[in-house]
Amino acid sequence: MAKRDYYEILEVSRQETAEGIKKSYRRLAVKYHPDKNPGDRHAEEKFKELGEAYEVLSDPQKRAAYDQYGPDAFDARARAGRGGGFHDPFDIFRDVFGGDGGSIFEQFFGGGTRSDPSGPQRGNDLRYDLEITFEEAALGCEKEISITKPDRCDKCNGTGSEPGAKIRPCDTCNGRGQVIASRGIFSIAQTCPKCQGAGRIIEKPCRGCSGSGRKDRTSKITLRIPAGVDAGSRLRSSGNGESGLRGGPAGDLYVVLHVKPHDIFQREEDDLLCEVPISFVQATLGAEIQVPTLGEKATIKIPAGTQPGTLFRLRGKGIKNLQGYGHGDLHVKINVEVPTRLSSAQKNKLQEFAAACDEQVNPISAGFFEKAKRWFR
Ligand SMILES: [Zn+2]
Ligand SMILES: [Zn+2]
Structure with a gap:
């Protein structure tokens, strides 16, 4: 698949400054962050793509190589296993926002209070x-x-x-939660021993x-x-x-x-798959059968001569799309059941039936054996 242009992904011109690229990346990364778009695969892809583009364009050397050779400069190195691969997009996201792994919500709403130990602190997720x-x-x-x-x-x-x-401010650290200790020529900030960093005394x-x-x-x-x-x-x-x-x-x-898995339905994105067994007589003569759906039962017409594995599609009978793009489809796969435990009367009827059959009745196997003839020598 052809790669999209990194400048295009970051919505900047090729002349954009490093600061401008960073700004645009921040804006877009917040927009497509998975925390803001739970379950949205498209946004997740965008977020990854942004991370990849930003990793290259934020590094002057990589950016110069990209300008000269395009994305191949990096793909080739990645294939050769010499460290040209890309990071986890979350790493870059954290770099840009200076976070330590918290979610963006922590960053934007009530976060950033770590420097003030006595101030309000957001609860953990x-x-x-x-x-x-x-x-x-x-x-x-x-x-x-x-x-x-x-x-x-x-x-x-x-x-x-x-x-x-x-509640009064801690007098040892003046409410800062930290005290400066001297170690020879060095000064080291330490957690205040009196208030344990809270900055206040209850x-x-x-x-x-x-x-x-x-x-x-x-x-x-x-x-x-x-x-x-x-x-x-x-x-x-x-x-x-x-x-x-x-x-x-x-x-x-x-x-x-x-x-939990379902007894009869399997799911593929928004589509459902259901395998429905019918008798060989129904498959042969055609029938109208009822099939289960997640809502009301539906009816499908099985034409005469339906083969095993035939798929019927019931439009819109699948799963509702999470982003509101309608419903998926229900695919009904026909399975033809071969009768077992026949009585002798039933067997006789079938033998009578077989004797009356010719190539006209079974064109698929007739065609197969015609083609396979030379392998039977
Ligand atoms: Zn203190
Ligand atoms: Zn209490």
Whole structure:
């Protein structure tokens, strides 16, 4: 497949400055970040592509090589295994945003408070693995889950201080949470030993939470799972992660879905496949058969002389597309069942039938043996 031009991917001109490239990359990477587009494969591809383009164009040497030789300069090296391959796109994303592996939401909403230890701190994100049935994934569902996590302490409202008692800035570090220690000619910043980096002293710690401001609590959360999700889909339940510290916002809860296999349907993206057995008489003479779908039953007409493996497509009877692009199709694959355990009367009838058959009746095998004749010597 031909590679798209890196400048085009980053939506910049070939003369763009390094700063301009970085700016454009930041904007686009946020737009296509998987956390913002859960389950969207197109966005995921875009995000990877952006990482690849940015890795090259942000490096003056690689950019010069790219300008001169195009993407082949890198492909060839990658094939030769000399380190020309690309990084994980998340690495570059983190480099640009200066994060340490957190999600973009941490970066943009309430994050970036690490430099101020006594300030509000966002709660951690949590992951919850949930198994749902095939139908629930296809049709959507509501699920109530029960989760135990650190929540804001009711008694002190998250402050960690006994109601009415004082909280004062730490006098050892003047509220900074860090003290400077001298080691010969070096000065080293250390966590304040008095307040353990909190920057403040709680005179009477809350008795409900021992001063942490949080208490483990089990809460029930209702998840609305949209139709069309698949195994591995990740849903974000905003604000349902661990509660924040010192008035910081709560983290998010990420629900990772696992889907149980179905008895009769298989799934391929938004399409469904179902294998339906029919008798050889139905296949021979034609029939109208009922086939299962995820909704109401459907009927298909099997024409006379239908061969095993024949596929029938029922448009729109597949799974609803998660991004709202209609429904997939249902593919019905015909399987012809060979009768077993026949009575002698039934066998006699079949033998009578076979005696009356000629090449006209079985053109496929007649044709095959005609072609295979010379291999039977
Ligand atoms: Zn408390
Ligand atoms: Zn201190």
